[in-house]
Structure formats: structure tokens, C-alpha cells
Amino acid sequence: MASPGEAPTGSGKRRPTISDVARAAGVAKSAVSYALNDKPGVSKEKRRHILAVAERIGWQPSSAARALMGTRVGLMGLVLNRPARLLGLEPFYMELISGMQEVLGPLDIALALQIVEAGADELAVYRSWAAKREVDAVVVTDISQRDPRLALLRDLGLPAVVLSPPLAQADPTGFGPPEQASAMPWLWTDDITGMRMALRYLVALGHRRIARVAGISRYLHTTARTTALRQEAARLGLPEPAILTTDYSQEQGADATRSLLIGQPRPTAIIYDNDVMAATALQVARELHLEVPRQLSVIAWDDSMIAHLTAPKLTSIKVDVHAYGMRVASALDGLAEGSLVESGPFGLAGLEVRDSTGAAPAAD
Amino acid sequence: MASPGEAPTGSGKRRPTISDVARAAGVAKSAVSYALNDKPGVSKEKRRHILAVAERIGWQPSSAARALMGTRVGLMGLVLNRPARLLGLEPFYMELISGMQEVLGPLDIALALQIVEAGADELAVYRSWAAKREVDAVVVTDISQRDPRLALLRDLGLPAVVLSPPLAQADPTGFGPPEQASAMPWLWTDDITGMRMALRYLVALGHRRIARVAGISRYLHTTARTTALRQEAARLGLPEPAILTTDYSQEQGADATRSLLIGQPRPTAIIYDNDVMAATALQVARELHLEVPRQLSVIAWDDSMIAHLTAPKLTSIKVDVHAYGMRVASALDGLAEGSLVESGPFGLAGLEVRDSTGAAPAAD
DNA sequence: TCCATTTACTGAACCGGTTCTTGACATGGT
């Protein structure tokens, strides 16, 4: 049952160490270490023999001992700073995580997830992780201008993947995405293209008064979308679009929608920064006796399954979050390996047309 | 592999070890260890002095070194075996995790999340975690009869919290929840009460032909709900309720709903095992020109925010998943501490009445 | 006052790996 010839340690199963392997193979500990790590210093035959013995007696590495030597830990960190209430609803993070796991799982790397309520807590988590060498690298999201987390991570020397579009303008803090590969690469989804497609589609349907309900305005990705909207609207000769900011919640989404719909002139189409607010918008429209899409067109962002659950189903700007997560995971693994990783945009945005968009009202 | 900046990364700041503390305080390493761990062997004054010095020079424990000695690691494991596609949509897990974090965060414990595609992979993850002592304890969900994971975890000696109602009947495998506190406690939500409340509410509204669209039938919590429904229906003198099983997805939820609604006799109310399928059901009803709630009442389960996004809004059996997660986290911490934890049901179910339920059609 | 017991503290071993140093041996060039 247990391995042969081992001292009976209580219920028996002390797990084998490299010393056990060395003894069983008749070599020194160091030889075993070299063999297992594919390093020079051992002849081919001995290497093969040692590996066979290790396999036979069921040796597995101790991550604790490895971490003690400063090598990889097999854990990536992700801190989420949004309120738990919102996280429960937004499928984005779950899909991102599942994409990451598709890459990390086979590599035998786990994801350490920490949800915090305040920005200061997040900084504390990074400090602790860095001090204890508990993770190999981290993911940082929802970047704002002069984000203190980036400075901290740089000081701590903790490798990080930054999920955010770069600032278009020169970045005074010096933390903008570097041109070359770095230990803190920036990865972002192509929101500019997504916004352009949505806008052109609406214009093709005859819309001209187009509004936007945005997320938290200090985040760079919100800024990027706003800039894209303004520029494209100007290019298409549209009036300046109204833009309201929210915290991504249903409540603020509903408020923003109401104030847009009772204002003058009323927009004929609204683009939302996530699915949740767009879904809520359908309810507000109903409450105001506006028919979607006959009198109002609604476009959502993310294209999670929520877009399928509403009536009418939501036209959405689509992002392949799962694939994005896979890309992020590869970047993390690269960083943990000590390599530098290229910054850059990810994938292609698409527009998933469903039932919440239609021709602009004739009166317009 | 060698990161280019070994020297620049340091910039002099090697983080302090207990040897540094010992030197600075003028005592032996062992004295420092005793002082920091609140163990006997040091006088009060020296203890205070050592703690002060440690604080001053900024000492932090190395989890690697601690783990090497077999003490706690500060990491709890959660393996999710549902397809990523479904996880993205179901808010349940995100809310559970955020509840867990509310307890674990302040204790400086992270959550290792692993998403797998197959049951065998899940077993492999447990094996690896146990072998490498990578986590202190794990959470196991979606328990089926004779679940192989429970036997494995017991054999590995990995403490686990089991999220499932117990089998009512005697459990031939011997893995049913123990009477006393144990190293593998079972925690479950009070689904029986929830089901009873929903049923009585519908009966009070005049419904008699009540159907159910269930989740995956091999899970014990599905069985528990089914049993509760059957028993309560019998007690209330209702005809045997139709029960269809699904994989929780929109597709199968829609199929099940269709087959119920085109069957004879058609049910006047349907209870769903999650929000997602109930939301989809509203679309199917619309497609069949059935008005909700005039001709069909719909009850969802979980009461996530999806219930608010639909039109009409969904009446739901409510579970405080966040609080449940907190309870689970406490149990995990107890197990990691080496204590035994009591099994038992959690909290009270409630019925959140909204717009998807109404009086049974008069024709009935 | 003297011996027994407790207490405070130190030094060293240990956990399970990695890596540096050293030495034995084989090989090759001249």
C-alpha cells in the first residue's frame, strides 16, 4: 500500500522527498535536483534512471521549498476593487477568470483572488504579496490617471499585467505603456474600433442624436471610449453627443437613462458601457412608454449572456473576454518566467446586432 | 530566465529576516521566533522589545518558510467544475466568493480559484494541492451521490467544507454529514423551506398544476429540492408535479419550458432552479403568446440581480449567498486552525415577490 | 543553606529543495 521500506510514520504516508529519491536511486540529492530540473551536471543515463525512480516512488515537488529558494510559486494574483454587489452581476470578471484558467490550469498555476472594498486595502494586499513572495505576478484593472498602484508595483518589483488602454496624450507620471517589452506590459481591448462600428451602424440607420451612458469616468478605458465617441461623431458630422457617467450600477444607469429621455432634444439612440445598464434602460423606456427599437435604439457593451435575456434582445459591442483572459494569462506566465512582455491591443471588436436597434424615428 | 535586473531590483532592500531581527535586538533567532509566535520561552520584556524591533525594521513573515514547517499557508482552494460559459452568467459563485472574501480578506487569506473542464481534472488538482501543501483547506460544491471527491479528500487528509445538503436516506458510502463536528463539515442552504414557501404561495394564488425546471439531477441539492417539492405537493393535495431536468443553461431551460407549455395539461406555474432559466422562460412564454403573470406564473431561484433585469421582474426564492459565503469562510478558517466544524443548514430562505407571479387563470 | 525544579535563553538541527565548491576520472593535444 505505502511505498516499500519506509519507516511507518503513524498513518504511514509521508510523502517522498528528493532525499528519498536520491537514496532509492543511489545518488546524491544534488544529482536528483539537476536531473529533475533538466540542468547540466548529470549524465543522460543517470538522468533517465533518476527520473524513473522519482516517478516510481511518486515524488512531487514541494512548492514551499521551491518558493524558499526564490523560484516560481505557481500562483498569480488578481485583486478586484469593485463593490461585491456589482461583481456578482457583471459577467466580465468571471469570463476573464475562466479564460485565464484555460491557460493557467494546464500549467498548474492557480489564481489568487482577493476582493477589497477600498483602494488602500488593495495597496496593502500588493505589499503583503510582494513581501511574502506569495504570487509570481499580478493583474491590475481599472486604471486611472496617476494610478498609485502602478508606482507601488514598480517599487515593489512585483511583475504586473495592466489591463487598460494607454493614455493617448503624453503621460506625466511616466507609467504609460512602454514602447518595448517590459515587466509591466499593458493589454487592452480594442474599444475604439467597437465604438466606431456602433456609431457608424447607428448613423447608417438614420440616427443623429446619439448619447452615451458611461462607466466610472476616472478609468482610462472610459476616457478612451469617450474620446473615440467624440472623434467619430465629429468625423461623421453629428452634433456633440451627450455623455453621462455612472458607477455601472443599475440604479445610476436608470437615472442617467431617465434624464436623457426626458431631456430636450431627446436622443434616438443610447450606447451603454455595459450590459447591465442597457438592460435596465429597456425597463426605463417601457416606464416612459417609449418603444424599443421603434422610438429608441439601445446598444450594450460586453455582449455577455445578459444581452440574450432581455426583451428585446440587446444589440451589443462584442468583446471576446474569454480569449482576452487567455492572452492575459500568457502574459503573466511570461512575466513569471522572467521574460519581458509586449504591450498592445487585443483582438478585434465586433458588433452583435439583435433587436434593440432599428431605424431612427421618422419624425427625426 | 535570469531577470535582467537582479541588482537594480534590489536597490539595496533585501527584506529583513528573523536573523536580522535577532541581530538588531541582540538575541538568538529562536527567541525571536518564540516572541513572534506568542510562545513561552521568552520573558515579557524581551518579548516586547523583540516585537518592537521587528516592527521597526519592517519584518514580515515568509509564507514559504512557514509552509516548509507545515504550518498554515494562508490560501484556501475552490475548484469549479461547471463549464466556463455557465459560470460567466451565474452570479452565484461571484457572490459566494465575495462573501468568503469578506471574512478571509481581513485574515490575510487568499482564495485559490481553479476552473476545470472535467471531473478527473478536479481530482488531479486536489491531489496536487495536497501533495504540495499549497492550500490549507478546500470548498467542494455540487456533490452527487457517491461523489469520488469526498473519498479522495478524506484519503488525502485535505480539510474540506462540503457545500451540499445531506442525503436524507442512510448513505451507503459513509460520507454523509457526520452528526458531530468534523474535519469535513457539510453546509447547506435551506432549500426545503424555500421550496415550501414558493409552493404555498402559488397555492394561495389558486394554482394547482405546478411544474419545476430543475438543474443537474445527480447533484444532491437538486434531489433535495425535488423531494421537498414532491412532499409538499402531496401534503397540499396537488397533482404530481412535472419535473424536467436541465444543465442550468438558457438553451435547456428554454427547451424544458417549451415542452411544459405545449403539453397537456399545461401548468399554470413553473418553478426554476436558477434565475437564468426563469429569465429565458419569459421569452419562451412571449414566443408562445402566453402572458406572464396572467396566464403563467414564474418563480426563479437565487434572486440575483438578473431577477431585476427582466420584464416582468421575477419573483424569486431568495438566498443570502453573500452571508453564506461568509459562513463558509469561517468554517474554512476553523478547519485550517485544526479545529473541527459543525455541519448544519444555513440561514433562512425567503420569497421575494415581484411581478412574474399572479392569480391562477380563471379557466383553471 | 542546599538541592530540586522551573524559567529564560542559546546553539544547532531540521524542513525540502537549489546551487556552489570540490574532487575524481576520462579525454586529448603535444
Add this chain to the structure above:
DNA sequence: ACCATGTCAAGAACCGGTTCAGTAAATGGA
């Protein structure tokens, strides 16, 4: 035949803690 070179392997130190054995001092009891 001789020394320079290279390969393979063993031994020991080390990572940052915990813990055990041992010693010196303090305390207590009679």
C-alpha cells in the same frame, strides 16, 4: 608520458523560519 581541459558526481552550505536539546540563572521548598 605529462599536463590542460572538461564532464560527472558528491558534499556542504544555504534559503527563513520552527523546534529540540542543553545550559545557566532564578526560584522555591524544607
